[in-house]
Amino acid sequence: MTVFxxxxxxxxIALWHGAPRWMSFLPLALCASLLLLGVFRLTxxxxxxxxxxxxxxxxxxxxxxxxxxPLLVLKAQGxxxxxxxxxxxxxxxxxxxxxxxxxxxxxxxxxxxxxxxLVPGRPAIFSIQIPGPIDFSQPPPVLLAPPGLRVExxxxxxxxxxxxxxxIAADSEVSGVLRAVFPWGIVEKSVEAGWAPRPxxxxxxxxxxxxxxxxxxxxxxxxxxxxxxxxxxxASLSFAGFQFHWAVLLLLVSLPVALLLxxxxxxxx
Numbered sequence: 001m002t003v004f005x006x007x008x009x010x011x012x013i014a015l016w017h018g019a020p021r022w023m024s025f026l027p028l029a030l031c032a033s034l035l036l037l038g039v040f041r042l043t044x045x046x047x048x049x050x051x052x053x054x055x056x057x058x059x060x061x062x063x064x065x066x067x068x069x070p071l072l073v074l075k076a077q078g079x080x081x082x083x084x085x086x087x088x089x090x091x092x093x094x095x096x097x098x099x100x101x102x103x104x105x106x107x108x109x110x111x112x113x114x115x116x117x118l119v120p121g122r123p124a125i126f127s128i129q130i131p132g133p134i135d136f137s138q139p140p141p142v143l144l145a146p147p148g149l150r151v152e153x154x155x156x157x158x159x160x161x162x163x164x165x166x167x168i169a170a171d172s173e174v175s176g177v178l179r180a181v182f183p184w185g186i187v188e189k190s191v192e193a194g195w196a197p198r199p200x201x202x203x204x205x206x207x208x209x210x211x212x213x214x215x216x217x218x219x220x221x222x223x224x225x226x227x228x229x230x231x232x233x234x235a236s237l238s239f240a241g242f243q244f245h246w247a248v249l250l251l252l253v254s255l256p257v258a259l260l261l262x263x264x265x266x267x268x269x
Contacts, residue, residue: 002215009108033257039098040267049268052087113246116235118193146176189228
């Protein structure tokens with residue numbers, strides 16, 4: 001399912017080929033806002049959230065008006081804390097539901113807006129963590145690279161982490177698969193290199209929960225490896241002359257939209 005979702009996301013990104021990243025980002029941020037509002041409308045209690053928020057404001061005014069009466073201020077602070085927990089309780093359900101719904105979208109966005117393909121000429125680290133301790137009596141695995149990619153070092157064993165590490169480098173545009181040949185099987189990991197931005201998958205996990213956070217490839221056979229990871233360069237979004245991490249820009253774009261449309265959706269925050 002996650003692989004199918006990744007293909008849909010990759011197809012969406014391909015539609016914006018050659019355009020600045022922020023142009024493909026803005027529709028996704030708008031979709032996130034609309035999904036957030038839709039979930040709040042279905043799972044929240046607007047009237048009770050509004051009343052709880054009004055009580056909090058009343059307690060703040062009470063503390064300001066009776067600032068020279070310590071006992072009254074102390075009682076108002078206690079009521080403020082009580083009603084704050086009540087407010088958080090009413091908001092918690094829609095927040096959790098919207099987070100669960102938006103997690104797959106955010107995981108896909110991380111693949112494109114937080115990471116970039118390997119830069120030709122610059123080395124990178126590829127590592128595989130195995131499920132058990134390293135057996136030094138066995139020969140080290142052999143890493144087979146696709147055309148355009150060089151394996152610059154033999155496998156380095158890190159016994160404390162049950163991990164094998166290689167240094168790789170691209171010579172040109174690459175879109176292929178790395179294959180690590182172990183005595184017990186072959187572990188594969190997709191690799192992307194070049195100057196054109198496109199979605200990448202830094203980590204290929206072996207667990208279902210890991211696949212929710214790191215989609216893009218089918219999960220590994222847990223008997224072969226725990227994870228396979230490439231240290232891709234980090235990426236940022238250029239917007240209005242500034243550089244943003246995509247999550248920061250998402251908040252700056254989607255929250256104002258949600259605030260502007262919340263009355264139309266009949267929701268309260």
